[in-house]
Amino acid sequence: MAMTREELTRQMQQVIPLLKHCAVLGIKVLDVDAGKLSLELPYSEFIIGNPDTGVIHGGPLTTLMDTACGFAAIAALDEFVLAPTLDLRIDYMRAADPGKSVIGDAEVYRVSSNVIFARGIAYHNEEKDQPIAHCTATFMRLDPDVRKDNRVENNSAKNKIEKMSGES
Amino acid sequence: MDLHELMVQARENRNFQDLISAVPYARLIGMSCFNLGEELVFILPENSDNIGNPTLPAIHGGVIGGFMENAAIFQVLGNIETNRIPKVVDFSLDYLRPGRFQDTFATCEVVRQGRKVVNVSVSAWQVRRNEPIANARTHLLL
Numbered sequence: 001m002a003m004t005r006e007e008l009t010r011q012m013q014q015v016i017p018l019l020k021h022c023a024v025l026g027i028k029v030l031d032v033d034a035g036k037l038s039l040e041l042p043y044s045e046f047i048i049g050n051p052d053t054g055v056i057h058g059g060p061l062t063t064l065m066d067t068a069c070g071f072a073a074i075a076a077l078d079e080f081v082l083a084p085t086l087d088l089r090i091d092y093m094r095a096a097d098p099g100k101s102v103i104g105d106a107e108v109y110r111v112s113s114n115v116i117f118a119r120g121i122a123y124h125n126e127e128k129d130q131p132i133a134h135c136t137a138t139f140m141r142l143d144p145d146v147r148k149d150n151r152v153e154n155n156s157a158k159n160k161i162e163k164m165s166g167e168s
Numbered sequence: 169m170d171l172h173e174l175m176v177q178a179r180e181n182r183n184f185q186d187l188i189s190a191v192p193y194a195r196l197i198g199m200s201c202f203n204l205g206e207e208l209v210f211i212l213p214e215n216s217d218n219i220g221n222p223t224l225p226a227i228h229g230g231v232i233g234g235f236m237e238n239a240a241i242f243q244v245l246g247n248i249e250t251n252r253i254p255k256v257v258d259f260s261l262d263y264l265r266p267g268r269f270q271d272t273f274a275t276c277e278v279v280r281q282g283r284k285v286v287n288v289s290v291s292a293w294q295v296r297r298n299e300p301i302a303n304a305r306t307h308l309l310l
Contacts, residue, residue, distance in 0.1 A: 018222055019219070019220045019221070019222065019228060020216060020217060020218070020219040020220070020222065020228075021217060021218050021219060021220050021227075021228040021230065021231055022220070022228070024196075024217045045192060046192045046193070046195070046196045047192065047193050047196065048191070048192040048193060049191060049192075049193050049253070050171075050191075050253050051171060051190055051191065051192065052170070052171050056193070057191070057192075057193035057194075057234060057237075057238070058234065058237050058256045058259065059193050059197070059230065059231070059233065059234020059235070059237055059238065060193065060230070060234065062229075062230045062233035062234050062237065062259070062261075063220075063228055063229075063230025063231060063233070063234065064230070065230075066228070066229045066230040066233065067220075067228075067230065070229075082221065082223070084263065084266070085229045085263050086262070086263060087260070087261060087262045087263065088229070088233065088260075088261050088263075089258065089259065089260040089261070090233075090258065090259045090260075091257070091258045092255070092256050092257060092258065092259075095255075
């Protein structure tokens with residue numbers, strides 16, 4: 001992708017909070033590079049899965065990793081186009097610690113003509129050697145005619161998405 | 169009432185609503201459940217907080233996953249006498265159609281129940297049951 005790391009990061013920081021559920025969970029963009037993306041999911045009471053232990057549910061982790069892999073896929077392309085998720089698999093290594101935020105790192109390891117392959121891990125800061133979850137996901141590259149409607153201009157990502165959501 | 173009591177009560181009465189409401193994440197996405205004969209049908213109501221793609225608009229794929237994961241957990245709690253919330257070992261999800269901004273339903277099938285691990289298949293749909301928006305399979309540790 002032609003954009004610099006800073007431009008990419010800035011763009012993702014504008015676009016990802018427009019995904020309402022990501023905003024609800026408070027997901028933050030930490031870093032972006034070509035085909036790579038790092039997000040943070042803060043701990044909060046309302047994402048708890050086990051009220052006895054305070055451990056967060058797998059659902060918000062799925063959202064974290066789907067978003068991380070999906071936008072890493074976008075960051076691997078030459079233009080900013082949404083790529084729908086084909087499938088996603090999460091392996092849970094251990095429970096997340098209550099009270100700690102979770103970082104989700106994703107990277108694209110293959111871009112074929114039709115499909116983008118991504119993988120990622122979720123972990124607590126400074127505990128990357130003890131991952132909470134591993135994830136692999138595949139994304140569909142849209143055909144050029146469909147892409148036109150899903151393209152987000154580099155310098156006006158926010159406007160474009162807002163405009164598109166207004167049209168529907 | 170603690171979680172264990174809620175589990176016993178849900179199994180006895182075949183009513184999972186109180187148990188579902190005890191899980192904060194299930195409340196966040198607005199999940200509920202009803203009985204269709206002996207079958208449990210889980211519902212994810214239309215809720216703007218669950219939107220991922222503002223363009224279509226569509227439900228965030230992660231919410232669909234979280235909803236289906238929860239459905240599998242409650243189904244296992246309904247089928248099996250256990251005192252603990254089962255742990256998800258892995259979860260694999262195929263997205264088949266866009267999850268439009270409307271009510272979503274899910275049903276589960278316990279495919280195989282071993283001594284420690286249960287294999288569950290989950291299907292989610294919006295318009296018709298035979299047009300699923302997503303299928304999932306998961307292994308839960310008892």
